[in-house]
Amino acid sequence: MRGYFGVGVEGITKEQNLGNLVRSAHAFGASFFFVIRPEIDVHAVRVSDTSGAFDHMPFYVWESVDDMVLPKGCQLVGVEFMEDSVELPSFRHPTRAAYILGPEMGDLSPEIMEKVDHIIKIPMKFCINVGVAGALTMYDRVISMGRFPDRPVRPGGPELEPMTDVMPERHHRRRSRSAEKRKANKALQEGT
Numbered sequence: 001m002r003g004y005f006g007v008g009v010e011g012i013t014k015e016q017n018l019g020n021l022v023r024s025a026h027a028f029g030a031s032f033f034f035v036i037r038p039e040i041d042v043h044a045v046r047v048s049d050t051s052g053a054f055d056h057m058p059f060y061v062w063e064s065v066d067d068m069v070l071p072k073g074c075q076l077v078g079v080e081f082m083e084d085s086v087e088l089p090s091f092r093h094p095t096r097a098a099y100i101l102g103p104e105m106g107d108l109s110p111e112i113m114e115k116v117d118h119i120i121k122i123p124m125k126f127c128i129n130v131g132v133a134g135a136l137t138m139y140d141r142v143i144s145m146g147r148f149p150d151r152p153v154r155p156g157g158p159e160l161e162p163m164t165d166v167m168p169e170r171h172h173r174r175r176s177r178s179a180e181k182r183k184a185n186k187a188l189q190e191g192t
């Protein structure tokens with residue numbers, strides 16, 4: 001995938017939410033993670049993390065918005081459930097981006113709002129858990145910027161050509177299983 005992204009959270013108050021968000025960021029391939037004005041013991045979360053996220057991603061702790069230093073050319077994207085935020089499915093993710101999420105009991109601060117290049121929201125009825133909002137944002141980035149085959153018109157996955165140069169055995173196993181499934185479904189539809 002082109003570019004890179006980082007994820008951050010402002011004023012986080014629950015260790016479990018931080019652990020959850022860092023773990024998702026690591027799993028989705030974030031290049032760095034940051035916290036601004038944390039209200040928890042970040043070190044304790046770090047010590048109890050079993051996914052290794054803290055060991056494999058640069059992790060920054062900033063005590064104020066003014067302390068925040070992002071790489072040159074990196075656009076700051078505020079993730080906040082506001083009326084005039086851009087809806088995530090219509091948002092073009094910047095190639096180089098840092099996503100910042102807000103605290104459990106509040107919103108992103110006016111200071112960070114002054115620094116953001118974009119503000120996005122996940123279209124839904126009301127606010128959800130900060131860790132889940134972060135994961136959905138990263139998932140949207142990955143599916144809109146990753147190189148995945150197009151979805152087919154009919155239900156099911158795309159017809160894939162065998163990729164003999166990349167993990168050939170695993171790929172062939174997958175392909176033959178889906179071929180078997182299609183055959184079984186067809187038989188079911190035809191009542192045979």
Ligand SMILES: C[S@@+](CC[C@H](N)C(=O)[O-])C[C@H]1O[C@@H](n2cnc3c(N)ncnc32)[C@H](O)[C@@H]1O
Nearest residue numbers: 079080081101102104106121122127128130133
């Ligand atoms: C639980 S929400 C904060 C509580 C919320 N301000 C309220 O109404 O009480 C925590 C953070 O999750 C993120 N968030 C949750 N739902 C969201 C959504 N639908 N769109 C964008 N961000 C969301 C935002 O970063 C938000 O600051």
